Amino acid sequence: MTSFDRSIKIAPSILSADFANFGQEIRAIEAQGADWVHVDVMDGHFVPNLTFGPPLVKAIRPHIKTVMDVHLMISPVDPYIDAFAEAGADVISAHLEAGPHVHRTLQAIRGAGCKAGLAINPGSGLDGVEYLLDMIDLVCVMTVNPGFGGQKFIHSQIDKVKTLRAKIGDRPIHIEIDGGITPETAPLMAAAGADVLVAGSAVFKGGSVENPEPYGANIRAIRAAAEAAR
Template sequence: MTFDRSIKIAPSILSADFANFGKEIQSVEAQGADWIHVDVMDGHFVPNLTFGPPLCAAIRPHIKTVMDVHLMIAPVDPYIQAFADAGADILTAHLESGPHVHRTLQAIRAAGCKAGLALNPGTGLEDLPYLLDMIDLVCVMTVNPGFGGQKFIHSQIDKVKRLREMIGDRPIHIEIDGGITPETAPLMTAAGADVLVAGSAVFKGGSVENPAPYGANIRAIRSSIVAA
């Protein structure tokens, strides 16, 4: 993965057809997706239960872009190697998931993955200066983690602006996860984000038999940013 700040759309497979993950991924990549976002939830750190390392390993051969794995789990450290072995390019852990986040980021990099750090809507940026040299991506949650299809939390726009200033010229992506639509995408890219996770906004109206709406939805998000 080479670093650049071009806008990347990362469809979340949480909104895909669970019985057709391989074809869904191929379809959405063919329609213009830049990354594939995998939301891992444990029913403990967040109130939902989704995917584990075997699922990630099963879909890895179908992903030709970037496998962006978001670990909404606690504890996180015991599972880092398994998700790395399953083929994750980026592993993102939550600042709130444990007391030793620096160690977690070290472990992710030691496992051969890019290290992401996710922040819940209620979490500030105070800890970031001590971690920036360990981070390849900061994921700002613009909904409370655990479910797709939630309403965008506008207070996070200012957080992203401050985060962008803090990062400066470091090669760190700012990813937005939650409530991304053609209405909210321009707000976040103007604030400094370069990776947009979108679930229902990408997958709505389409299917593996009719993937054209995926492309239309991705283009609508991109067009809204250009227009703004």
């Protein structure tokens, strides 16, 4: 990963891509201006959906020239960290709620050579985050309940992000927002202090690998709305 900065980064979620064309879809979104590529891993247990495992992550790694941002919505998480690291993840985010020993999980992610992310569900407060700030590179604030794409944005998370931004201070920690990001909600989060915006349906709508220009228009619209709110 490149050096730390707080510029707005758009991270399209491949959960909204054409599953039969992942390689082409990834190349298309990167060519159209994506900064990171967000990979939503779900286990059908911690969240009510089942998506990708390490073999898929490994298969798409060669197509990703930017940052592979792997979000593990799984429990238990520790037994799978090395596999996702070996598959090529740059960032691995685990959930605060996924197990009793999140400190150990974050240690394991960094020990595997990846940037460590901590994901927080909408119903969780920031109490559990304070003593972890010196071990993480990213906090992913869920602005929908994890498990499905295309859900409505939960506005109560705006204040959470403002509080989190104040707690982070000058530490080099990204604030990522995952869920319901559109040109309408992106500015709310950018103003609150977020810098990485995950968007699935809002990026992929209207386009395809044969017609990728709408991806670029969608990415530019989200970025412009977010930057204007800074």
